[in-house]
Amino acid sequence: MKFPVPHDVKAKTIPGTEGWERMYPYQYQFVTDDPVRNQYEKETFWFYDGLHYPEPLYPFDTIWDEAWFLALSQYNNRIFMVPPVRGVDHRMINGYVYISPVPVKNPEEIGSRVPHFMERAGHYYKNWDALEAKWKVKMEATIRELEALQIPRLADMEDLSVVTDAVGESKGYHLLKNYDDLINLGIKCWQYHFEFLNLGYAAYVFFLDFAQKLFPSIPAQRVTQMISGIDVIMYQPDEELKKLAKRAVELGVDQAVTFSKEWTDVEAALKKLPKGIEWLTSLNLSREPWFQVSTGTGWFHHDRSWNDQMNVPLSGIQTYIEKVKQGVNIERPTAKVRAERDRITAEYRGLIEKDEDRKQFDELLGCAKTVFPYVENHLFYVEHWFHSVFWNKMREVAAIMQEHGVIKDVDDVWLLRRDEIKQALWDIVTAWATGVTPRGTQTWPKEIEWRKGVMQKFKEWNAPPAIGTAPEVIQEPFTIVLWGVTNKSLADWASVQEVKDPETITELKGFAGSPGIIEGKARVCRTVSEVGQLQQGEILVAPTTSPSWAPAFAKIGACITDVGGVMSHAAIVCREYGMPAVVGTGHATKIIRTGMKLRVDGSTGAVTIAR
Amino acid sequence: MGGVAEAIGRTPADRMEAAPPVVCWFEDCRKESVPLVGGKCSSLGELINAGVRVPPGFALTTEGYRRFMTGTGMDHAVRAVLAGVDTQDLDALERASAQIRAAIEAQPFSVEMEDLVAECYRKLAVRCCMPALPVAVRSSATAEDLPGASFAGQQDTYLWIRGVDDVLSHMRRCISSLYTGRAIAYRAHRGFGDAEVAISVGVQKMANSFTAGVMFTIHPANGDRSVIVIDSNFGFGESVVAGEVTPDHFVVNKITLDIIDRRISQKELCYTVDPVTQKSRAMEVPFERQRVQSLIDDEITELAWMGKQIEKHYGCPMDIEWAVDKDLPAGGNIFILQARPETVWSAKSQSAVAAAGGSAMDYILSGMLAGKKVS
Numbered sequence: 006m007k008f009p010v011p012h013d014v015k016a017k018t019i020p021g022t023e024g025w026e027r028m029y030p031y032q033y034q035f036v037t038d039d040p041v042r043n044q045y046e047k048e049t050f051w052f053y054d055g056l057h058y059p060e061p062l063y064p065f066d067t068i069w070d071e072a073w074f075l076a077l078s079q080y081n082n083r084i085f086m087v088p089p090v091r092g093v094d095h096r097m098i099n100g101y102v103y104i105s106p107v108p109v110k111n112p113e114e115i116g117s118r119v120p121h122f123m124e125r126a127g128h129y130y131k132n133w134d135a136l137e138a139k140w141k142v143k144m145e146a147t148i149r150e151l152e153a154l155q156i157p158r159l160a161d162m163e164d165l166s167v168v169t170d171a172v173g174e175s176k177g178y179h180l181l182k183n184y185d186d187l188i189n190l191g192i193k194c195w196q197y198h199f200e201f202l203n204l205g206y207a208a209y210v211f212f213l214d215f216a217q218k219l220f221p222s223i224p225a226q227r228v229t230q231m232i233s234g235i236d237v238i239m240y241q242p243d244e245e246l247k248k249l250a251k252r253a254v255e256l257g258v259d260q261a262v263t264f265s266k267e268w269t270d271v272e273a274a275l276k277k278l279p280k281g282i283e284w285l286t287s288l289n290l291s292r293e294p295w296f297q298v299s300t301g302t303g304w305f306h307h308d309r310s311w312n313d314q315m316n317v318p319l320s321g322i323q324t325y326i327e328k329v330k331q332g333v334n335i336e337r338p339t340a341k342v343r344a345e346r347d348r349i350t351a352e353y354r355g356l357i358e359k360d361e362d363r364k365q366f367d368e369l370l371g372c373a374k375t376v377f378p379y380v381e382n383h384l385f386y387v388e389h390w391f392h393s394v395f396w397n398k399m400r401e402v403a404a405i406m407q408e409h410g411v412i413k414d415v416d417d418v419w420l421l422r423r424d425e426i427k428q429a430l431w432d433i434v435t436a437w438a439t440g441v442t443p444r445g446t447q448t449w450p451k452e453i454e455w456r457k458g459v460m461q462k463f464k465e466w467n468a469p470p471a472i473g474t475a476p477e478v479i480q481e482p483f484t485i486v487l488w489g490v491t492n493k494s495l496a497d498w499a500s501v502q503e504v505k506d507p508e509t510i511t512e513l514k515g516f517a518g519s520p521g522i523i524e525g526k527a528r529v530c531r532t533v534s535e536v537g538q539l540q541q542g543e544i545l546v547a548p549t550t551s552p553s554w555a556p557a558f559a560k561i562g563a564c565i566t567d568v569g570g571v572m573s574h575a576a577i578v579c580r581e582y583g584m585p586a587v588v589g590t591g592h593a594t595k596i597i598r599t600g601m602k603l604r605v606d607g608s609t610g611a612v613t614i615a616r
Numbered sequence: 617m618g619g620v621a622e623a624i625g626r627t628p629a630d631r632m633e634a635a636p637p638v639v640c641w642f643e644d645c646r647k648e649s650v651p652l653v654g655g656k657c658s659s660l661g662e663l664i665n666a667g668v669r670v671p672p673g674f675a676l677t678t679e680g681y682r683r684f685m686t687g688t689g690m691d692h693a694v695r696a697v698l699a700g701v702d703t704q705d706l707d708a709l710e711r712a713s714a715q716i717r718a719a720i721e722a723q724p725f726s727v728e729m730e731d732l733v734a735e736c737y738r739k740l741a742v743r744c745c746m747p748a749l750p751v752a753v754r755s756s757a758t759a760e761d762l763p764g765a766s767f768a769g770q771q772d773t774y775l776w777i778r779g780v781d782d783v784l785s786h787m788r789r790c791i792s793s794l795y796t797g798r799a800i801a802y803r804a805h806r807g808f809g810d811a812e813v814a815i816s817v818g819v820q821k822m823a824n825s826f827t828a829g830v831m832f833t834i835h836p837a838n839g840d841r842s843v844i845v846i847d848s849n850f851g852f853g854e855s856v857v858a859g860e861v862t863p864d865h866f867v868v869n870k871i872t873l874d875i876i877d878r879r880i881s882q883k884e885l886c887y888t889v890d891p892v893t894q895k896s897r898a899m900e901v902p903f904e905r906q907r908v909q910s911l912i913d914d915e916i917t918e919l920a921w922m923g924k925q926i927e928k929h930y931g932c933p934m935d936i937e938w939a940v941d942k943d944l945p946a947g948g949n950i951f952i953l954q955a956r957p958e959t960v961w962s963a964k965s966q967s968a969v970a971a972a973g974g975s976a977m978d979y980i981l982s983g984m985l986a987g988k989k990v991s
Binding site for chain 2: 087088089090115119122123126127130207208210211214215218219220221222223224227349352353356358359361362364365368369371372520608609
């Protein structure tokens with residue numbers, strides 16, 4: 006299958022964005038001046054990573070892309086020696102990230118990697134639980150270190166203690182150093198992110214693969230259902246909200262908690278009540294770390310946490326209070342989910358005819374169940390907890406840059422690359438030390454204004470889902486499970502090239518995320534702050550969902566997302582709640598409007614719009 | 617059944633141990649009843665006793681067949697015709713077959729046998745609250761390795777037969793199907809005497825099918841045991857069985873009963889009853905209905921559930937014929953007309969999917985090395 010040539014796509018520069026390449030690392034560019042690299046890029050299959058990046062990347066946010074570019078690749082290729090694959094290569098066009106798994110082509114080399122892989126990956130699989138416990142310690146220590154990191158303001162006169170304690174270092178130096186520390190902690194955290202993830206996904210992919218070989222028609226969601234009902238901390242933020250709702254009713258402060266949508270009003274009212282103060286104490290216990298959950302995926306600077314936007318968890322608590330007072334059970338139907346999981350597993354297992362296949366099934370299922378908690382839990386630690394703290398530390402850096410006139414607004418900082426920020430900090434500290442004006446005060450604001458215009462144009466651009474030349478075989482586990490690159494998705498991507506008039510589309514196709522069929526009214530929520538508008542039984546249509554969206558699931562009848570596979574948050578939660586989900590539709594939020602009548606078939610992945 | 621014993625001339629003393637009946641209700645048959653009522657009727661009895669909804673009916677047993685052949689002297693007549701035939705000469709064989717079949721079809725049953733069949737037919741009509749009850753008359757062969765049996769079984773089904781005289785004459789047509797040219801040749805080739813073969817005939821209440829078809833409890837294309845595949849068309853199932861239309865096609869997950877795939881085709885013809893002649897015939901499906909789904913989702917789910925129960929009862933993948941009756945209310949209108957073990961995939965010995973070694977790591981490695989084909 007042939008897709009557009011990357012260099013042709015890139016050559017059609019959007020007018021007014023000429024020179025955009027300087028906003029991103031140079032190695033991300035498709036090139037024409039290097040024949041060898043150019044040939045490689047043409048012969049390679051690149052697909053748009055819409056799973057992670059529904060929008061073009063801001064220059065600073067590229068940090069996590071580089072972080073996983075390094076981490077995923079090194080674990081595949083240099084640490085575990087996955088025999089047939091190296092890493093995943095990255096490029097960028099107009100702010101959109103394109104990726105490609107790199108195969109090991111020489112069969113001899115593949116063979117020589119096998120024993121290493123068996124030894125190294127085998128060590129992790131064998132000692133999974135013990136190593137995962139160690140991981141948690143490392144991860145928590147990293148987050149503590151991040152939380153303790155100071156971003157110092159530059160005083161006109163350094164404190165006397167610098168002299169009396171003979172510190173020997175200035176705040177200017179600390180600012181430079183701590184900015185580096187901040188970035189390094191972020192990169193380290195992503196090193197840990199992938200320590201288990203490649204192997205975890207591999208275990209999951211090959212359990213899926215085995216089940217599909219035994220039962221060619223088995224839907225992927227049935228396979229994931231066999232590993233559902235395992236407790237993961239991803240649910241904990243939502244559990245905290247339920248706990249707080251029940252606590253509010255118990256203490257009789259539910260009225261005070263529900264009288265306003267504004268957290269500041271509610272907090273003030275509670276402080277006047279003795280029982281209210283008791284409830285606030287419970288709340289504060291829940292906030293660290295559970296309210297560090299991001300309201301988005303956590304990948305972007307604009308994904309704020311519950312702690313940053315207390316109205317969001319407040320709305321969730323209010324929903325649950327209402328339910329508790331109506332006598333509705335708000336607990337997740339875990340027992341039911343587990344019973345259904347066990348029934349399904351036993352029935353499929355009962356259809357396996359050969360003893361060795363049944364044994365293999367048990368082995369792979371056991372392995373998938375072992376890795377499942379990590380595959381889910383790492384998200385809370387990295388993308389939510391760590392990132393939420395990280396973004397706020399970066400805002401402190403930005404505030405200093407603003408104070409020194411290098412940027413006009415705190416949010417301007419995201420338009421700079423992290424190495425440009427480092428340069429600007431050098432400019433600031435040297436000017437501060439010297440008592441002159443930073444040169445950047447004249448250059449950066451202009452550049453930032455221009456970049457804002459570029460970003461706007463990038464957002465309006467339609468990124469082709471795939472470019473380059475499709476391979477015959479894909480061996481990289483992430484590519485298969487996470488991005489769902491299959492024959493079918495390639496064909497779908499090829500057909501997306503000729504999008505019909507969105508006003509006339511009556512059917513959308515996505516991945517069958519959670520089974521069941523339901524009809525109802527659509528409610529499009531582009532961000533989690535809009536879930537308050539959801540009415541009971543409506544069908545939630547969202548770009549993607551994350552743990553902070555959890556309270557929404559108590560109200561809705563089904564969920565549709567633009568981005569995500571069968572292991573995405575929306576699919577997992579819908580399976581837990583036993584409601585239909587169609588995920589990864591590509592553009593549901595662009596086509597569906599609030600109030601439309603929809604039919605959601607979570608068993609086939611079809612959404613029908615009644616027009 | 618005093619009447620049976622009388623009819624076959626046994627004394628009351630030995631009635632208890634060995635008096636095979638001439639007719640037999642389906643519900644008195646089990647899967648072990650093949651020598652008495654043939655494969656088709658014994659499987660219907662087995663299904664009824666397993667609690668599956670099957671239209672009621674009765675069988676003329678192999679004992680009835682023998683009584684017919686010997687009591688009327690037909691056995692001698694057949695032997696006489698066959699004695700001079702060269703079984704290598706296909707034309708001669710066909711001529712002999714035609715002569716035998718005409719003779720059988722023209723030969724009335726004895727009065728006693730007619731009475732026994734008529735009594736069963738009357739009781740069946742009373743049970744179904746319908747005078748001159750429309751029935752399906754089908755041959756039910758005893759010897760599964762006889763090709764005569766299998767193609768007789770496929771071809772000798774007479775639909776929408778009403779009144780005892782028509783029932784009797786179609787029973788004889790089923791009996792005569794034992795003497796097709798091909799069946800005679802096969803028996804001669806395999807050295808079976810014609811006296812050793814027997815046939816049973818089933819008389820079953822006709823489902824007034826709105827929709828009918830076949831169902832496999834295994835994917836016929838890939839052997840996947842976790843699905844149930846249903847093909848359906850309007851009217852009687854004959855159009856689907858004979859492959860005269862491209863039926864609607866549904867794939868149902870056997871474990872969850874979700875419909876995971878569906879293909880609605882253009883169905884140009886169906887078999888149904890001509891309201892004037894009261895005969896089954898092929899009719900054009902009205903244009904506006906040709907692309908309408910012939911089986912609704914709730915029926916698909918219920919049918920698949922029934923298929924799952926039948927498979928569980930037999931312990932192997934099954935090949936099932938079914939119908940949805942248009943005269944009965946939903947929830948009680950889906951009937952199983954036939955169920956037999958699936959033979960194609962069951963006969964294949966499939967290789968294991970598991971990796972050598974059998975550990976999770978072994979499989980992951982072999983899977984990685986194989987990769988995933990995408991184009």
